[in-house]
Amino acid sequence: MKVLVTGAGGYLGRGLIVPFEEHGYELRLMDVTPIESRHETVLGSVADLDTVRRALDGCQAMVIAHMASRQAAAYETPTMAFDVNVKGTANLYFAAVEQGIRRAVLVSSTGVQPYKDHNFHDRHEPMRSTGLYGLTKVCQEIIAEQYHREHGICGSALRVGCIMDGDTMIDKYGKEHTGRGMSLTDRRDIGEVARLSLECRDIGWEVFYVLGTPESRKVFDVEYTCQRLGWQPKYDFTWLPL
Template sequence: MGKVGANLLPEFLANEKFSGWSLRALCNNRVIDHPAVEIVRGSLSDQHAVRAALDGVTHVLHMAAVKESPDLAIDVGVKGIFNLLEAFRTSKTAKQFLLIGGDCSVGHIFHPYDAPITENSPRRAYPGCYALTKVIEEIMLEQYRIQYGINACSLRAPWIMEKDDFRHALSFRDQFGGPAWGEFLTIEEIARHAGTGAVPLLRDAKGAALKRNFIHVSDLVSAILLALDNPVANGGLFNVAMDVPVDYATVAAQLSASHGLPVVEISTPYHSNWLDNTKARMVLGWRSAVDLKLLIQRAWAYARAPDDPRLVWYPG
């Protein structure tokens, strides 16, 4: 089960609002072994598998995605949501379609914005098929609402953190995500920084400390549960992110003070942006509970058990 699903399932089952609901998951590569979840095997690109999965279903939560996999991007990212929406709009039981999107639809750190990024800001995908598919998903969902009047909403989330993800996102030894240090440093420099446990202080295109948006998975889960079966969510696109973007200078200062880690400044061509979550707070009553201090504390305190390896799923 993926990061979001694994965290969502226990919270969903414990929530009295959803007492009596049943769960069905359409899985291709993922494995879900839980007595509360019925499994349908198949690909989103297979319309017959999708229709079988949606038979009798009332609410659809679409979280599937592939990263930079051009051979799968159209089948999963584009054809997949098309199949889901076609099955949903023709269903006699369907009530709500909820999409988990990403801030790659607005380019996160790749494109500059001269104001906080709201739900009305222009979509600007960064290079690559993944960001393109996330833009198409948002637009297709929007058009299905216009064309057919379906009850649908989208939660647009930035980079999702859990466990020790944030520590590895800053690691020179076993990095999780990007930007890849090899784009800015030599192999020798990376090895030296890994040996000292250094912390990167990224600089943006203007030379200021880079500011990038994150969200802890527990906060995304709380947003999903608030939006699910909630009439006020109908037709909404909601940015869900930490109230304040992560400032790499603040991160470096905190880890230097708390853990005595050296700091390495790295110049980048990226842009500092602020994903504004005002609409989600106002309409859904959602609040981000994990701020930067807590994000750092959790990531550095987390100790992985032998049966809890780091798994990064892209295709699937």
Template sequence: MPAPRTILLTGAAGGLGTLMRGLLPAYGYELRLFDVTPIEGEPTAITADLADREALREAVRGVDAIIHLAGISLESSFDKILRANIEGTYNLYEAARAEGVGRIVFASSNHAVGYTPSPEGELPLDSGALIPIDTPRRPDTYYGLSKCFGEDLAQLYWDKFGQETVSVRIGSCFMEPTSVRMLSVWMSPGDGARLFHAALTAEDVRHTVVYGSSANTRLWWDLTSARALGYEPQDDSEQYAEKLIAEQGELDPADPAQSHLGGPFLTDPPIWPY
């Protein structure tokens, strides 16, 4: 498909959205911003809830593609997850379908497979030990469950309407990792922008699911499907390993929060305000 130019970025006021607002324009994109929270310094940003179908329809009109980051990014009550992440994502897809937007990049999460045990072995792990993209989904929270729904919705909209999606199971996208576990799932902001750009411009993606991380020495999952889009990660969390291990120690395989992909979401999930 031709390189899209005008991109609707939902969740633009959030942590990842803020990082991408600063990085994606360098790839030639004009961003249309959408969030339930007003964005300081962005007077043209659309301030609306995902439940507002009329506002969503207006927001998607005329854009070339969508990066959908909006919703609750932590655990919460099922009712709140249902409204924001499940019904909200459906509303977004319906608006995009009605306006003929052919490509969506959906922010899925490693928490869709959070109960999957992490690989074991010597570092760096060989390709046979890495968790494949087709590993069975095992959500660790209502939040993770909502990401499973989003992936299935994307598949339905490809099969039924021909609307393409790249679902990105994002690990942790911060300026630098903050835990030993995060050394395995970290995606640098620069690599995040590279992956989103690849997802926006690759040909014939239909519905493609990829893991979103940098090329970490301690990588847990297989990036083959992401690389097939043209993604070439350039960063590695290993530069932070010595300091984090000295402060926190090595991962404990007896602790479910350290031995599964979902980390603390299995035992003590961070809670979005009820």
């Protein structure tokens, strides 16, 4: 199976592809900034439909992991946030239908259901984001779900927390984490759930919480992800103090 990964040069993308490589997948990596890789690469924006068509040509599945950069002040107005996150995602699903692609994974966020009240969140609860970033993540999930319902594209949204590299403990902003934040999740663990979701034969449309720490299970329905896909995080961060 050849899989397109968008945002593949980003913090998540660089770790997400590792389980796919370990399982011998053919990958095509897309990003708006150049990527050095042994895999096929496509340089261009997901906001451009023709570029997206070219990127998906010959693929059988896609993993959507791009986002407008927070560092580029992309969330001060809707313009870039919606162009990249929302229009980019709609372009990908639209082109996937044109090309008969039936499998997709969307990287979403726990931010579609803020957890500040520490209630337990299951995957059926209605989304209620705050802020422009959260709004774009909600829109992405709505697009993905509709393309499943209307066009039969099967797959999942992965609601992830604070993405981390469990070996270095340095996050995407270069900050080192020395404590066990509840929502830490290793980027390769997210890749493994994406892979398992693409391989799951009886999947229609599902939401999976993907978080690594034991504490996250008291707040989000990670247990379902484990049972449904036979997944266990390799990185649970229990070596760090709470």
